[in-house]
Amino acid sequence: DAGVTQSPTHLIKTRGQQVTLRCSPKSGHDTVSWYQQALGQGPQFIFQYYEEEERQRGNFPDRFSGHQFPNYSSELNVNALLLGDSALYLCASSFGSREPQHFGDGTRLSIL
Amino acid sequence: QQQVKQSPQSLIVQKGGISIINCAYENTAFDYFPWYQQFPGKGPALLIAIRPDVSEKKEGRFTISFNKSAKQFSLHIMDSQPGDSATYFCAASREREGGKLIFGQGTELSVKP
Numbered sequence: 001d002a003g004v005t006q007s008p009t010h011l012i013k014t015r016g017q018q019v020t021l022r023c024s025p026k027s028g029h030d031t032v033s034w035y036q037q038a039l040g041q042g043p044q045f046i047f048q049y050y051e052e053e054e055r056q057r058g059n060f061p062d063r064f065s066g067h068q069f070p071n072y073s074s075e076l077n078v079n080a081l082l083l084g085d086s087a088l089y090l091c092a093s094s095f096g097s098r099e100p101q102h103f104g105d106g107t108r109l110s111i112l
Numbered sequence: 113q114q115q116v117k118q119s120p121q122s123l124i125v126q127k128g129g130i131s132i133i134n135c136a137y138e139n140t141a142f143d144y145f146p147w148y149q150q151f152p153g154k155g156p157a158l159l160i161a162i163r164p165d166v167s168e169k170k171e172g173r174f175t176i177s178f179n180k181s182a183k184q185f186s187l188h189i190m191d192s193q194p195g196d197s198a199t200y201f202c203a204a205s206r207e208r209e210g211g212k213l214i215f216g217q218g219t220e221l222s223v224k225p
Contacts, residue, residue, distance in 0.1 A: 004155070033211045042118075042201050042215030043156065056212050090155055097210035099144050103155035 002027055004093050004104035012110045013081050021076045021107045025093030032074040033101060034066060035090040043090055049074050050097050078109075086111045116204050118216025125223050131189040133219045135202035138183065142204040146213070147176065147187045150199045159200075160187070192223045 005024045013019050025032050031050045035043035045058035049068035068074045072093075078085055088108050092101040118135045125131045135145075143164055148156035162169045162176040162185065169176045175188040189196055202216040 031211060033213075035213075040218070042203075042218050043213070045212050045214070048211040050211075056209060058212070092211075092213075094211060099205065099207070099210065100146060100158050100161060101211065101213065103148075103157070105153070105155045 004029075004091055004102055006089075006091050006104040006107050008107060009105070010108045010110075012112060014112050015081055015083060017081050018077065018079045019081060019109060021078075021089050021091075021109070023074045023076070023091030023093075023104060025072050025074070025091075026102050029093035029095050029102070030072050031094045031097040032068060032072065033092045033094070034074070034076045035092065035103075036060070037088040037090055037106070039087070046076070048097065055097065081111050083111050085109065116202060116214050116216045118202050118219060120219060121217065122220045123222070125192045125221065127192065127194060127223055127225050129192050129223075131192045131196070131221055131223070132186060133200055133202070133221070134184065134186045135204075135216050136182075136184045137204050137214075139204070139206075139214075140183065141206050141208075142214075143207050144205045145176070145178065145185050146203050147174075148201045148203065148215075150201065150218075156201060189221075192221075194223045194225050197221055197223050 033048040034046040037043040047057040088106040090106045094101045146161035147159045150156045173190045178185045203213040
């Protein structure tokens with residue numbers, strides 16, 4: 001039973017570029033949430049996707065956008081990258097947006 | 113209203129000892145309180161969770177104590193082992209807002225042999 005998988009594991013970008021991160025939820029899960037974890041901090045909620053729509057959003061600018069596909073996989077897009085966007089980006093999945101959530105190992109994004 | 117405050121920031125415990133990590137929350141609408149364990153290079157893994165209708169929940173060596181009136185909850189790790197060395201996060205959410213976990217700042221636990 002595959003857990004939550006994320007790709008790529010590491011990524012290096014420069015300021016102003018755009019990036020797309022990918023997530024496949026745990027088998028049987030239909031809801032995907034994205035979190036940003038800065039070094040030494042707890043994860044912060046970015047947004048959640050259910051039935052291919054954004055259901056909830058945290059306190060992140062419009063530069064952060066996402067998408068959910070019919071197979072429940074999801075993408076996180078970040079435009080106009082800033083140095084402060086350097087972080088571990090975590091994807092979590094659940095069934096019907098109910099707890100508990102299961103996390104992937106994240107994508108480490110570094111902005112130069 | 114949305115904060116979850118966690119303490120201590122770091123903790124050193126001898127093998128076999130009890131590790132205790134505390135969290136306090138502000139929003140009384142929170143009704144789901146999980147603890148996650150995170151190893152370097154890995155994502156958070158759910159350890160144990162509690163809802164406010166009970167004051168304590170135990171799973172193996174891990175126990176959550178919950179004090180609704182004080183708006184506090186804590187994680188106790190009994191018989192701590194070097195393999196428990198990791199960062200621990202408390203979190204909270206509202207079932208109505210399923211999926212929006214609010215995390216504490218984390219506690220780095222080191223268990224010395």
